[in-house]
Amino acid sequence: MSKPLKILMVSAEAAPLAKVGGLGDAVYGLSKALAGLGHRVKVALPVYGNILKDARPLKQKAGSVPVEMGRHSMPVDFLETELEKGIKALLVRHDPLFDRQGIYADQFGLFGDNPLRFILFSKSIPALAKAFDFEPDVIIANDWHTGLVCARLNLGDLPKTASIFVIHNIGYTGIVLPENIEALGVPDFFLTSDLMEFYGSPSLLKAGIAFCDALVTVSPTHAREIQTPEYGAGLDGFVRHHQSKLSGILNGVDFSLWNPADDKLIAATYKPGKMAGKAICKKALVAQTGLAQAAQKAPLAGMVTRLVTQKGIDLLLERIESIMASGLHLVVLGSGLAHYEDALKGLVARFAGQLAFVKGYNETLARQIIAGADIFLMPSLYEPCGLTQMYALKYGTLPVARRTGGLADTIRDTAGTAGPDTGFLFDHYSAHAFAGAVDRAVETFGRPDSWNMMIKAAMTGADEFSWEKSALAYQKVIEQMRAAPGKG
Numbered sequence: 001m002s003k004p005l006k007i008l009m010v011s012a013e014a015a016p017l018a019k020v021g022g023l024g025d026a027v028y029g030l031s032k033a034l035a036g037l038g039h040r041v042k043v044a045l046p047v048y049g050n051i052l053k054d055a056r057p058l059k060q061k062a063g064s065v066p067v068e069m070g071r072h073s074m075p076v077d078f079l080e081t082e083l084e085k086g087i088k089a090l091l092v093r094h095d096p097l098f099d100r101q102g103i104y105a106d107q108f109g110l111f112g113d114n115p116l117r118f119i120l121f122s123k124s125i126p127a128l129a130k131a132f133d134f135e136p137d138v139i140i141a142n143d144w145h146t147g148l149v150c151a152r153l154n155l156g157d158l159p160k161t162a163s164i165f166v167i168h169n170i171g172y173t174g175i176v177l178p179e180n181i182e183a184l185g186v187p188d189f190f191l192t193s194d195l196m197e198f199y200g201s202p203s204l205l206k207a208g209i210a211f212c213d214a215l216v217t218v219s220p221t222h223a224r225e226i227q228t229p230e231y232g233a234g235l236d237g238f239v240r241h242h243q244s245k246l247s248g249i250l251n252g253v254d255f256s257l258w259n260p261a262d263d264k265l266i267a268a269t270y271k272p273g274k275m276a277g278k279a280i281c282k283k284a285l286v287a288q289t290g291l292a293q294a295a296q297k298a299p300l301a302g303m304v305t306r307l308v309t310q311k312g313i314d315l316l317l318e319r320i321e322s323i324m325a326s327g328l329h330l331v332v333l334g335s336g337l338a339h340y341e342d343a344l345k346g347l348v349a350r351f352a353g354q355l356a357f358v359k360g361y362n363e364t365l366a367r368q369i370i371a372g373a374d375i376f377l378m379p380s381l382y383e384p385c386g387l388t389q390m391y392a393l394k395y396g397t398l399p400v401a402r403r404t405g406g407l408a409d410t411i412r413d414t415a416g417t418a419g420p421d422t423g424f425l426f427d428h429y430s431a432h433a434f435a436g437a438v439d440r441a442v443e444t445f446g447r448p449d450s451w452n453m454m455i456k457a458a459m460t461g462a463d464e465f466s467w468e469k470s471a472l473a474y475q476k477v478i479e480q481m482r483a484a485p486g487k488g
Helices: 022-036 049-053 114-123 125-131 144-154 178-184 204-211 220-225 236-241 276-289 313-318 320-325 338-350 363-372 388-394 405-410 431-445 448-465 467-483
Strands: 006-010 040-046 059-069 072-084 087-093 138-142 162-167 214-217 246-248 300-307 329-336 355-359 375-378 398-402 424-426
Touching (some): 006 022, 006 125, 022 072, 022 087, 022 467, 040 114, 059 114, 059 125, 072 125, 114 144, 114 204, 125 144, 138 144, 138 467, 144 162, 144 204, 162 204, 162 467, 204 236, 220 405, 276 300, 276 329, 276 363, 300 313, 300 338, 300 363, 313 338, 320 431, 329 363, 338 355, 375 388, 388 405, 388 448, 398 405, 424 431
Parallel strands (some): 006 040, 006 138, 162 214, 214 246, 300 329, 300 375, 329 355, 375 398, 398 424
Antiparallel strands (some): 059 072, 072 087
């Protein structure tokens, strides 16, 4: 790259200000890594209720800026705070739409006006860039919430700005309700099947795919998968049509935050060559979760997951008896669908001392499971990238996972034909295939020399999944995009 670029990340989430899942971590990690390459990076996101209550100072830049929303306009304020030292967060405030208890939902479910909320956010971006005197060279727009940004750039907003659209989860298409179509502010021909229309309604995700200058999804394998009916959520043909601008770039891990050598939230630190601390972490996890002392010598598996169908919980429940009969002990941390939570509660009583379930999410316990377990279970139906398997590899906890998306790209299972493997993969989405992979892990655990060789390979190999490597791949996409005619 000949000179530093001005890059604006546009997202519904950005940790630590606003985070529901992996999107917030990914936007934070990529922003930090791109800034580390010398680029001027700022992040745009809405002002949610939790941000207004946050202790960090918010500096107002402009007030009551009108944003055209069809036949009327909505006023927004622009505020500024710091996301990370050296990275500013540029905030769009409109309290009637964003000052709520949650980001997308509250205790009663998803907000019915989510598409309208993110139409307003997306349409405010040109005015935000001007208010902050930051006309970006590149906007990196993330998921359906920001797909309209790419369409607006096509209409001439910020004429010097190119766009990258990143698909984190193609299953969420951002369907616009009829009463909000006028607010899009796009010509009628945009609302056709070869551009934004998706089964009779405009799709904000499809807008991003159609109008971006470069398209990215979050792993190389998933870039191939979303071009197939199995994984394309009805958009596989449309993605294939735009495949010439599609890249698959793995999300990364910030190893300054995830490293067993200096993690203050685990019972003891450890690193390759000095692994005594991992046994201490296992002992502490067994004690904390109420497992039987026999778990200390047995293979101990962990899961830190949302309890939803995508995560393969059905496969675990279907074969739980044979899995427990193998001698495996298991700790599950997660929340989600009530029938999964209830099933796990029932199994704790049935397999007392062998299975522990903690409902919810707790950062400290999550790290203690990843550090203290021997095996990490991720039997996902699909996984665009996944982060916890990369954390597990770094912490020497070998994954059992389905060969899909980012799991296939980060876990090596060659049956020993290409050096030490780092985990155990299965292909067909079935309880039988999953249980077979668990059996292989348990059998290998019983051969300490082989097991320790795999742990060393996992821990030392995990460093290749850094955000710096991912940022360099994005930089290459930007170089290629700006080299195209009319993009420089």
